[in-house]
Amino acid sequence: MELALWLVPLAGGAAALFAIWLAYDVLRRDSGTDAMQEIAGMIFEGAMAFLSRQYRTIAILALVTAVAVGVIVGAISEGVKPIVSDGGTISFGEEEVVEPWEEGLLTGIAFLVGAFCSGLAGYIGMFIAVRSNVRTAAAAQHSLKDAITVSLRGGAVSGFLVVALSLLGVSGIFLVYSRILDNPPEIAPFLIVGFGFGASFVALFAQLGGGIYTKAADVGADLVGKVEAGIPEDDPRNAAVVADLVGDNVGDCAGRGADLFESMSAENIGAMILGVAIFATTGDIEWIMFPLVLRSFGIIATIVGLMSVPLFADDAPDSKQDPMTPLNYGYYIVSILSVAGLFIATYAMLDDSWHWFFFCGLVGIATGIAFVYITQYYTAGSWRPVKEIAEASRTGPATNAIIGTAVGYETTFMTAISIGLALVISFVLGSQADIAGVPDFTTGIFGTAVATMGMLMSAAYILSMDTFGPITDNAGGINEMSGAPASAREITDKLDAVGNTTKALTKGYAVASAGLAAFLLFSAYLDKIKERLGIPLTEELPIDLANVDVFVGGLLGVMLVFLFSSLAIRAVGNAGGAIIEEVRRQFRADPGIMAGTSRPDYAAAVDITARAALRQMILPGVLAVGLPVVVGLIFRYTRDSSVVVGGNEYLDASGWLAVAGVLIVGTIGGIMMATVLNNGGGAWDNAKKFIESGGLKDEAGNVLGKGSEAHKAAVVGDTIGDPFKDTAGPSLHVLIKLLATITLVLAPLFIATGADNVRPAGGEDDDGAGIERSITDEQAAR
Amino acid sequence: MELALWLVPLAGGAAALFAIWLAYDVLRRDSGTDAMQEIAGMIFEGAMAFLSRQYRTIAILALVTAVAVGVIVGAISEGVKPIVSDGGTISFGEEEVVEPWEEGLLTGIAFLVGAFCSGLAGYIGMFIAVRSNVRTAAAAQHSLKDAITVSLRGGAVSGFLVVALSLLGVSGIFLVYSRILDNPPEIAPFLIVGFGFGASFVALFAQLGGGIYTKAADVGADLVGKVEAGIPEDDPRNAAVVADLVGDNVGDCAGRGADLFESMSAENIGAMILGVAIFATTGDIEWIMFPLVLRSFGIIATIVGLMSVPLFADDAPDSKQDPMTPLNYGYYIVSILSVAGLFIATYAMLDDSWHWFFFCGLVGIATGIAFVYITQYYTAGSWRPVKEIAEASRTGPATNAIIGTAVGYETTFMTAISIGLALVISFVLGSQADIAGVPDFTTGIFGTAVATMGMLMSAAYILSMDTFGPITDNAGGINEMSGAPASAREITDKLDAVGNTTKALTKGYAVASAGLAAFLLFSAYLDKIKERLGIPLTEELPIDLANVDVFVGGLLGVMLVFLFSSLAIRAVGNAGGAIIEEVRRQFRADPGIMAGTSRPDYAAAVDITARAALRQMILPGVLAVGLPVVVGLIFRYTRDSSVVVGGNEYLDASGWLAVAGVLIVGTIGGIMMATVLNNGGGAWDNAKKFIESGGLKDEAGNVLGKGSEAHKAAVVGDTIGDPFKDTAGPSLHVLIKLLATITLVLAPLFIATGADNVRPAGGEDDDGAGIERSITDEQAAR
DSSP states (O other): OHHHHHHHHHHHHHHHHHHHHHHHHHHOOOOOHHHHHHHHHHHHHHHOOOOOOOOOOHHHHHHHHHHHHHHHHHHHHHOOOOEEEOOEEEEEOOSOOOOOHHHHHHHHHHHHHHHHHHHHHHHHHHHHHHHHHHHHHTTTTTTTHHHHHHHHHHHHHHHHHHHHHHHHHHHHHHHIIIIITTTOTTHHHHTTTHHHHHHHHHHHHHHHHHHHHHHHHHHIIIIIIIIIIITTOOOTOOOTTHHHHHHHHHIIIIHHHHHHHHHHHHHHHHHHHHHHHHHHHOOOOOHHHHHHHHHHHHHHHHHHHHHHHHHSSSOOOOOOOOOOOHHHHHHHHHHHHHHHHHHHHHHHGGGHHHHHHHHHHHHHHHHHHHHHHHHHHHHSSSHHHHHHHHHHHGGOOHHHHHHHHHHOOOOOOHHHHHHHHHHHHHHHHHHOOOTTSSHHHHHHHHHHHHHHHHHHHHHHHHHHHHHHHHHHHHHHHHHHHHOHHHHHHHOOOOHHHHHHHHEEEEEEEEHHHHHHHHHHHHHHHHHHHHHHHOOOOSOOOOOBBTHHHHHHHEEEEEEEHHHHHHHHHHHHHHHHHHHHHHHHHHHHTTTTHHSSSOOOOOHHHHHHHHHHHHHHHHHHHHHHHHHHHHHHHHHHOOOOOEETTTTEEEOOOOHHHHHHHHHHHHHHHHHHHHHHHHHHHHHHHHHHHHHHTTOOOOOTSOOTTTTSSSHHHHHHHHHHHHIIIIHHHHHHHHHHHHHHHHHHHHHGEEEEEEEEEEEEHHHHHHHTTOOOOHHHHHHHOO | HHHHHHHHHHHHHHHHHHHHHHHHHHSSSOOOHHHHHHHHHHHHHHHHHHHHHHHHHHHHHHHHHHHHHHHHHHHHHHOOEEEEEESSSSEEEESSBBOOOHHHHHHHHHHHHHHHHHHHHHHHHHEEEEEEHHHHHHTTTTTTHHHHHHHHHHHHHHHHHHHHHHHHHHHHHHHIIIIIOOOTTTTHHHHHHHHHHHHHHHHHHHHHHHHHHHHHHHHHHIIIIIIOOOOOOOOOOOTTTHHHHHHHHIIIIIHHHHHHHHHHHHHHHHHHHHHHHHHHHHTHHHHHHHHHHHHHHHHHHHHHHHHHHHHHHOOOOOOOOOOOOHHHHHHHHHHHHHHHHHHHHHHHSSSSGGHHHHHHHHHHHHHHHHHHHHHHHHHTTTHHHHHHHOOOOOGOHHHHHHHHHHHHHHTTHHHHHHHHHHHHHHHHHHHOOOOTOOOHHHHHHHHHHHHHHHHHHHHHHHHHHHHHHHHHHHHHHHHTTTTTOOHHHHHHHHHHHHHHHHHHHHHHHHHHHHHHHHHHHHHHHHHHHHHHHHHOOOOOOOTTTTTTTHHHHHHHHHHHHHHHHHHHHHHHHHHHHHHHHHHHHHHHTTTHHHHSSSSSOOOHHHHHHHHHHHHHHHHHHHHHHHHHHHHHHHHHHOOOEEEEEEEEEOOSHHHHHHHHHHHHHHHHHHHHHHHHHHHHHHOOOHHHHHTTTTOOOOOSOBBTTTHHHHHHHHHHHHHEEEEEIIIIHHHHHHHHHHHHHHHHGGGGOOOOOOOEEEEETTTOOOSSSSTOOOOOHHHHOO
């Protein structure tokens, strides 16, 4: 506990201070010429206007949801009971220590705190990001090193704020709910699950709204500019070009920040819940605090790694260095220091079995590194998949789209193998840990949690690299629009290409962490059900796939993934169509725009996109929140499966069984689908870039570059992939976590409790079916 | 039993005789002018050449697999034990009645018989189909009624042969393996699972090879003809046009026939296995024979319905009747007679609880009808989804593709809801049946089996309508290429459009039946495991999703669905590219082709497509067969989960647990993915047709028809959808069923048996974990 008490606030505070220093460092730099500042000003205004508008909408939704969650939990829960261990079984006490109304209130407050922290991190991070772009553009006129330093530090503001607010938020609310409100520490994790739900809730709408905005603007600008009017990307004559630059920020920066904020929060809380079972037996609070400590070491490792990046960057003004190189070195440093931190944390906190969990953490760190390479293989131009799409572009947009789809589907292969291996290995390693009175199953699951936390140690670094993407993209746009010298544009183009890679890596990282975390979050849901039903934590609660409720729940879970993706993608298509019409209208209304004599109305395009995006985010968001609840309620009240655990038969279990099916099969489907959408989109994008860089030649050996039919086909493919990789895919990461947190918080809704619903197994009505019985049987038993 | 003894051979024989009469009736008709016969001859030769070549490849693969399966089963099985009931539990006897070597031999032979019957049905059916096309073309010069009659009867040859061979095959081999070899009737269903595996095996390669061929030719012909050269569909100057017409037959006719053959066979055998548990208690063989009897009544209903279609067709030569109308009337007749047959069969065979199963069958028939409407809503031009895609074509191919993808994903919604409802309702109805000594769970599952069989009663009719598609498509092509009068072409165009609808319906029907059957096939797999482990059939065997092996198996199952789809789609893209190059080459080499003075080399294009398609079918086929086996073996030998059932703990269960995860989560993913691919592709196709029929107008009110930019965009979308709906989607139906049959047959591979692997639950090593324990624990126990 001592380690946690001083390290966690120290690391959280250090991260926050570091973010402030980074912001100061970026803001004091040269902000370029008047022309650059004018364009940057438009981007800044458009981005902040969108974000304010979006957060107003989200705030209203979040307030309503917080009250609803608080009231529901308060009304239906039966209070939280303490946890007792008799050495062999870990079970719940008789008397509740937290009243139902108090549980509802605390859950509602935690929801709001989580939502607020998520929003705050997104807001400040983006505020700095849209001030960093013009400074990166100006720095590019000096050297590559300066440009990398500014853009990475601008991105790191977001990265460190997200990590700091998540760590301080989770540990702060844990401290308040346990120490200050004087609750036993082992029940506090159950009280703070609202924090994760609040964070997921904001992340869902932030990612959806931002993702729809960015791709509607991008698709619209590309189609009407590059394809129809034949003017280059970021050409100032295109009315959609500022909206496009705004979109990069609100989607990639604010959206992904919220995504990883909730990932870290939800996985942290889930891991703490799993630690409860071990704490109850051993009495060592370290098992609950461990995830927070590991995250703290991760922050320290990340600060050092990030500061070291400029050391590896080439200072020469005509440098030919690949900007990915210094970023990679920084990541290696983060990884090495993370291993050291993992060693200290496990050794200091996890008793005699520390080494098994150390190995679990290594598996997580290795999985993170593996995904960096897997994502590169599937989406970078130097490998087979992207080249295959480029080749298919020779025969037109249809074959490009067909092969692109095939590549997207293919990318599930290494993803599933890696996640599966990581899960099995960390589970096996964890189950080797020998802790008296704790079943191997529990330490195994805790092993997967340690792997997840190990992987997330480098989250701040990954997120810094991600936000680096929109900043450099913007910097390139500002230089293009303001007519900066060619050398500066060359540097920003190079950085932009790296930004595309880092954005893809972040998504791969997010999917992998979601895959690893799925298992631990699912176990937390089962622990919550055990708590409600009074089943000892050490008992197995089987979620039987051969049960019709679980099976149909699983079917609906996969359906949710597809329907949600459909709504997200369609939103982009619809909003994109609106912008195209607007730009065409402007071209028609004022021929001076095309001639370059009058300026298009950028603000109108920004505004149309914002309104369309916010309108379109509501339906998929409501679907994601509503479906698990509706399924749980319908199955609870119309079906009546029962489950036998530890000699007792629990009747009316259909509600939570069907929700478990939705949750876990939906999560598997969501992980695979997000992989398809993210990597497919990334591969399409880079196939286009591969052709633009002269990688494709005709039979006579002439380059099929920009303007060729093959290139036009590749542009179509890139456009198809845009909403896949930047709207639906990233929103699916959030959906997966939202499913986990919403089911965790609202579990009592799906559970029939009370003495009527338990009876000894094998009783007079037992006909051998065990798990499943009919309505007649059960009615007869009443 | 008496009913089954005379009805099943009678109905099977009637179906076969009916098919022969239909073939005679079609073949004696007018086969048109010399020009028509010449083109038809080329199609016939191309199709039969492909089929012969394909069947040679499949025959070799099937022989090798049959021997391997026989040897494996013979080597690892422990023989089949009889089933005994003591009124409360249904369990397996001590002494085996079938020796291991005999089980291997019988399984291998059943595999070969299943494979042979499937191949035979496909071969004869297609032989007649490619002779019916020219006769339909000729009949179209007389009247719509004649054309409908010929094409539907030509299609029905295939439909009835498939049903007859499946029914006679399953019942024949059941008779031989029980009566003639003198085995107890309750173990015979376990011996004939090889029949289903053989059928699935052939179906997989037939559907894959045919599907790749048809779409490679279609995509190639469309892109190089319509888009590049600007010549109409089926224009004789296009060298790929004959290959395209050949493809319709080998994909839709032979492929889909094999698909439904194995559906019916596998589901029949699965239903018989479920009937075994009830038979063992009641001693009524009817529970095993029931699925065969229901199918027999279905055949009678279908013959009457099919013969009545011409009665509803308009005889006037200038008829404006929608050809779908008489087909719908015929389907209604089939449905009504099926209900009557269902009533007789349930009443006569299923004891006092017959009415519950009658209701289950009604649910199945209603589900079949529901899917006819659901598929139409999602894929027909008169509804919102298709119009939305057509609208999106205004802004180019990218938005067309984006919205088309969104529509495809959306179609999972009603599909999942309907399948889920049908499963839950039929399960609940079935579990109401009160049969002494049989648990409600078992009658519930049997209820879902009856629903599946009820739905499949109309299979021959659906399949006749399906094969009607390629026949009319071919007839249109023959009329186009031979310069037939406009009135005839109008009729074949109309029939062709209907054929597109019926093809889409068949796929919806196939997906729905796969969804309903998933649950029963999965239960059959669990029964097989119980047989191996000596667990009573009446015990529940939980497949716990919270078990890491099941979870990772599920992840790999969904990955298999995506990877398989990827390989199938890519195969089309690759083969399609090869044909495009060939046609371009011919255009370049001989300018007379475009001028219309010389004939292109059709045979070369046919040949290139055939070779490419057969090469490309191997990899996805091997993946589908290999993955479940590899996963099962790896988990069996590296992991060691255990499962507690009925007071015993079964160790080393990881192999069959992981395979169960692959099977069931993969099935859920496969059903949803097939829906996406089939319906998405169908909607894209009809969006193009919607534009061609003048459904889209510009702002000034002018029709945006053929040749407009919107139409070009829609053609791209149609082309993208082609491999989705005709290659990957239909192959996924087969994959799902193959997963079920292969795991059923090879289950012993994944199961560790013997006394070492069972111990009483709650023993000294039991630490409360119940289902899951670590390697150390178990090693300690040995």
